[in-house]
Amino acid sequence: MDIRQESLKKHYEWNGKIEVVSRAPITNSEELSLAYTPGVAEPCLEIQKDYDKSFQLTRRNNLVAVITDGTAVLGLGDIGPEAGMPVMEGKCALFKEFGDVDAFPLCIRSKDVDEIVRTIYLISGSFGGINLEDIAAPRCFEIEKKLKEICDIPVFHDDQHGTAVVVAAALVNALKVVKKDIKEINVVVNGAGSAGIAISKLIMKMGVQNLTLCDSVGIICEGDKRLNSAKAEMAAVTNRSHLTGTLADAMKGSDVFIGVSAPGIVSEDMVRSMNKDAIVFAMSNPTPEIMPDKAKAAGARVIGTGRSDFPNQINNVLCFPGIFRGALDCRAKEINDDMKVAAAYAIASLVDESELREEYVLPFAFDKRIGKTVAQAVMDAARKSGSARLI
Secondary structure (H helix, E strand, C coil): CCHHHHHHHHHHHHCCCCCCCCCCCCCCHHHHHHHCCCCCHHHHHHHHHCHHHHHHHCHHHHEEEEEECCCCECCCECCCCCCCHHHHHHHHHHHHHHHCCEEEEEECCCCCHHHHHHHHHHHHHHCCEEEECCCCCCHHHHHHHHHHHHCCCCEEEHHHHHHHHHHHHHHHHHHHHHCCCCCCCEEEEECCCHHHHHHHHHHHHCCCCEEEEECCCCECCCCCCCCCHHHHHHHCCCCCCCCCCCHHHHHCCCCEEEECCCCCCCCHHHHHCCCCCEEEEECCCCCCCCCHHHHHHCCEEEEEECCCCCCCECCHHHCHHHHHHHHHHCCECCCCHHHHHHHHHHHHHCCCCCCCECCECCCCCCCCHHHHHHHHHHHHHHHHHCCECCC
16 A cells, blocks of 8 residues: 555544643533633633733643645645645644644635635634645735734744745755855756745845746746736846746756756756756655756755655754744744744754765754754744744
8 A cells, every 4th residue: 555545544544633632630620610610710801901911821822823725735736725634734733743832723715815814813812823834826925924914923834934944954054065155156946936935035045146036937037027926026136147048047057956846847967057066956746856866867966855765855844843832932923034044054953064964964854853953043033133022
């Protein structure tokens, strides 16, 4: 039985991957009176007087909503909110396992930006953070932007920023392996959706100066009338040489290829056209833009994918539990760029330079140091940047 059929079988057995467990014992009349009526009136009145006590007197301090509209679920596309529920439950299970964060899945039956934003805002008082998931671009950008403007808790779109943080961490260590300076490399990012744009923005903040972004048509260039608003914004700050053409044209003379796009679209010849000691992160799942053995044969030095059966798996589970753990523990108002950069360097730091090699640039997902290390780095950055409410 292959992994997909075995997973389906297990999902029938599990009948859901998460459950609610009471933290308060209710085994007699006194315990009932303390956890519920009449005793529960006192914490209610305390919160009425002081909103901030909702984080002390309820589980809100550790509760994240994992929210989707079902329009970009994994590689399956627009399958609907209910069909996205197994992924959201899985995400919640990862939150608990890797960050001890309680998370709850919410699937919204709407594709209307304002309706989704309003729905999330209206329930935000029940949570300490919002994790957006599997929402199609460019709608996801607008939803996140509007929520950040009106919510007083962190809003984080993991498909964008989680992916960006782990890619950035991998890049930091891969550059150490090939002994190249982040300020001098030429980077090509293929895929101008939520992940590709977020990756581009974050690694540029970390020092990348020469970056070319491509979509399914080819190189994105300033002045191209076909671009949506998100791509047009990126065109104004990338591809400063104003290159035009195909992905193959963009890859000539590049040092780094980052793919969040489609299977099998990069050839060995395209990798051969890159500079010596090239870095290739081919993250299309389940089939990468180019298979690792072919990229290696074509001269790539460091290769990463999204898959667990190849070295250097670039997996969001390395970052989002720790990022939210840190954000919740210091009661951050937002998860800002400084916190994301800190998370990337924290992940990278867990691979000691004595261990660093071509096939080991990221810690393994089950490394128990990750959650705490990322959380501490995120808290420190939140305090320095003014995002933290608890000092």
